[in-house]
Amino acid sequence: MSTLRRRLVPYGLLGPGAIWLLLFFAVPMYFMGEMALRSGSLDTGGFTFTWEWQNFSDALSGSNEQLVRSFVYAGLATFFALLIAYPLAYAIALRAGRWKLLLLFAVVAPFFTTYLIRTIAWKTILADASPAVDVLQFLHLVPQDGRVLATGGAVVAGLTYNFLPFMILPIYASLERMDVRLIESAKDLYASSTQAFLRVTLPISAPGIVAGVLLTFIPAVGDYVNALLLGGTGQSMVGNVIQSLYLQQRDYPEASALSFVMMLAILAVVVVYLRFAGTGAFMGDEEEAK
C-alpha cells in the first residue's frame, strides 16, 4: 500500500500543472497552429484549412524588421536591467542589514499599480518639456531640439523599468543564500576584493543571473504596450504587428503564423544562450556554473 502511494505521489503533484499546461498551452497551441495554416478572409466566407504554409513566409518577410527590432530592444533592456539589478540585488542581499525587507518591498512596490498605468506615467516623465528631458539635454545625451518620448530610447527605458524586478529578485535570491564566509576564505587566501568577486560571488550568483535574463528577455520580446505608448511611428515591435493583424486587419492566419515565428525565434535564442551559459547554471547547479 505504502509503495503504491509512494509511486502515485509524483503524479498527484504533477497533475494540476500538467492539466493546466495541457488546457492552456498545448490545446491553444494546436488551434494556433491549425489557424496558421488556413487561408481566406473573414468577409468572404471565413478561413478554411488548406495547409497554407505561405502564411509563414508572408509573416516573416512582412515583419522581419519588427522582429529584429524586438530582439534588439529586448536585448538592450535585458542588458540595462542586469546593469541596474546586480549592484542593487548585491546591496540588498549583503549590505542592507535591517533595511533588507523594506528595500525588497520597494522593489516589488511598483507591482501594486497596474502595468498600463506605470507605462503611461513614463509618458509624463519623458514628455518633451519635462525636467528629465531638460537634464538629458543639459548633459548632451539628447540633442537640444531632440526628444525622448516616441523614440527607441523611450521604449527600451520602458521595457527596462517594467521588467527590472524580474531581474532583481532571482539575483537577490541566489546572493541571499550565499555563505559570506566563502568571501572571507577567499580573502584569507590572498584574493583581492575583485578576485573574490569574480571567482566566488559571481559564479555563485550565476543561476540567478541566468534566470533573471530569461525572465526579462522572453516577455520583453513579445511586449507591445511599451512600443505602443512610448514609441513613435518607427518603433513597432513584433507584438504590435500581431495585435494589428489580429484585431485591426482580422487576418488570424497570418497573426498565428507570426506568433509561431516569434516563439521559435525566442526559443532559438534561448537555446543558444543556455548552451553558452550552461543549463546547469539555470537548474541551480553551482558546480557547473563555475
Add this chain to the structure above:
Amino acid sequence: MRHSNDSAGRGRAALLALLALIAAVAIAACGDDDSVGGGSDSGTQVAKSGPVKGEITISNWPAYMDTGKDNTVAEFEDETGVKVDYVEDVNDNAEFFGKLRPQLEQGESGGRSIFVVTDWMAKQMFDLGYLQEIDHDDLQTVFANIRPDLESPAFDPERKFSVPWQSGLTGMMVNEKLAPDVKSVNDLFDPKYKGKVTMLSEMRDTVPLVMKADGVDPTEASKQDWLDAIDKLRDAAESGQIRRFTGNDYNQDMTNENVVAAIGWSGDTSIIENPDVKWRMPTEGCILWSDNMVIPKGAPNTPAALGWMDFVYEPKVQADIAAYVQYVTPVDGVAEILPKLADNQLIFPDAQFTESCSTQPDPPGSKEDQQEVTEAFQDMITGQG
C-alpha cells in the same frame, strides 16, 4: 529516468496516454467546423419591445457621457427602475469588433444590450448579420426628435439598425500659440513641425482628410486615391514628420505640448487641459460621422435597450449629454435648453459651417479591395514592408 524502475515507467506511459486522450477529446469537442468566420446568417431579427424593466449593459466610448453622480444613467434608473451597467469599453471600432467577433459569430453579445460604434462599423456588423433591426414604432421619441439631416444616412437609409448617439467632425486640433499657421491638413506635413504632429489610427478619419487636402473628393475617390494618400502618410511617418498614430490618447500629447497640431475630433477640446488648444476646421473641410447605438443579436432585455434610446432623445436629457461631451448633438430642440452653447458651431453646426465637409467614406470597391486598403493602412502604421 535515473531513479525509475519498470513499474514507474509503465505508470508514466499510462499517464501520458491519459493526457493524450484528454487532449484528443478536448480538440474534438472544440473544433470540427471547416471554416472560421464568415458571419452568421440566421436572417433578420427585430428587437423585441415590451415593458422597460430589469437590467441592461451598455457599451460606450470613454468620456461619452457624464458618469459622475446624478448622471444620465441615474436619471434613467430613477425613472424606469431599470438597473444599468454602463461600461466604457469601446476604444477603437476595429479593435472592439475584433475582440467581440468570436462571440457575435455565435449570436452572443457578451451580455451587452447596446454598443455604440461608428457608422461604417455599424454597417459592417449589420451586413455580417450581427445586429437586430429596430421598429420605428418602438422608438417614438427618437424619431420625433432626431435631426432631419441624420434621418437617412447613406449607410442605413431607413435607420433600420442604428440610432445616432452623438455626431462629430474630424478636423484638426491645433495649439494656437505654438502652431498658429496650421490651417490646412497639408500644413501638418510642413517640416517646421517635424515630430510634433500626430494623426488618428482610425483610417476613415485620417486618409479622407489627407485626400481632401490634395483636392480629391473622398466620397468619390478610387482605390488608387486611397493608396496614394496612404503612401503620402508612409513617407511622412518614415521621415519622422508624423510622431505617432493614436486613438484618444493624442489628448495627452496635446495637453503636454509634445504635439502642436494633430488630426482630431471636434468634442475633444473639452478633455484637453490646455487653453491654447483649439479644434480647427481645415480650409478644405472636415469629415462628418456619427457614433450609433446598435442592438446586437443575442442582446438580453431589448425592451429596456429601446427604452434607453428613447430616453436619451428627450431634449432635456440630451442637453446634459451635449453640454458634457461637446460633440454634435443628434437631437433637435436642445439648443433652446442650452442658450449659452447655442452659438457653438461644434455642438450645433449650421449648414454653412460644414458646407465643405464630407460624410465619412468607406474605401470603394469589393470586400477584397477594401481589405487591401485596410491592410496597406495598418502596415503603414506598424511600418511593415
